[in-house]
Amino acid sequence: MFKGVRTIILDYDGTLHDSTKNYIHAFKQAYAYLVEAGHAASRDWADAEITKWLGYSSKAMWENFMPDLDEEVRSKASKMIGQILLEKAQTGQAVLYEGALETLQALKKKGYRLVFLSNCSRAYMEAHRESFGLDRYFDGMYCTEDFSFIPKYEIFESIQSVFPGGYLIVGDRFQDIEVAEHHPVSTVGCRYGFGFPGELDSADAQIDDIRELNDLL
Missing domain, CATH: 1.10.150 (DNA polymerase; domain 1)
Structure with missing residues (x-):
């Protein structure tokens, strides 16, 4: 797929x-x-x-x-x-989903380039980068504050200029999946996140656990 x-x-x-x-x-x-x-x-x-x-x-x-x-x-x-x-x-009170880091490591071992893209502030991104050692997994990290909070599908163009295609977007909200309405990308919707029923229906695939992503690729 x-x-x-x-x-x-x-x-x-x-x-x-x-x-x-x-x-x-x-x-x-x-x-x-x-x-x-x-x-x-x-x-x-x-x-x-x-x-x-x-x-x-x-x-x-x-x-x-x-x-x-x-x-x-x-x-x-x-x-x-x-x-x-x-x-x-x-203060160490942030919690990742079980298997999140192991999944990132497995995907990295398979040769994928991994990019972080979040609707968050730079300070928030940097705090989590340090707390979980995210530089070990991600080849690039992008937060929407650095782009004046424009939509992710617009920020994608900056990512596209740096990282090779094809592209897969993984997320739990329509802000992630709608990137595919503007660019030729594939999408995976995370049903365990914060989206509403039906919000991820247009995704190419849906998962109920982040560890399932490794099985898809």
Whole structure:
């Protein structure tokens, strides 16, 4: 199915990194600040209502979540989430999906070029790079903050200019799979991540465990 693939571009949160617990905590802390400051009404949140924002850039998340929020307040709440997630990574509280690093190592041994592409900040990417020694596996690491949070399908053009085709995109959200609507790439959707039912239907293949990726290639 994926004959000719030489470069594999992998999303991070919801694909390699299980950010559920840390993101829920950070989101609730930021929302509590908004409530205390009088910018939002107090309410309870189901986990799925929070994790649905994973995969979005911080800019896109706030534009969709609370579009009428004052820009300065939005920025403070966004930075609060980012700082908490950063501290979690820096203090060893980030968790990868079981078998994630072993899968990356196996793919690298097969000769694939591996590229990290995440809707995250540079500080977040660097913290995880250091925490998990990601340089041992990835030939290139890209975060959307370095590109002013433009869509991944636009950033792909920069990756394409550096790494050889064919290309395989692996991720859990539509932001990953939609790259194939703009470029001749193959896609694998990760059903265990944070996407909604049907969100990955257009992917060429779907997996329920990151370790299944090695079996496909």
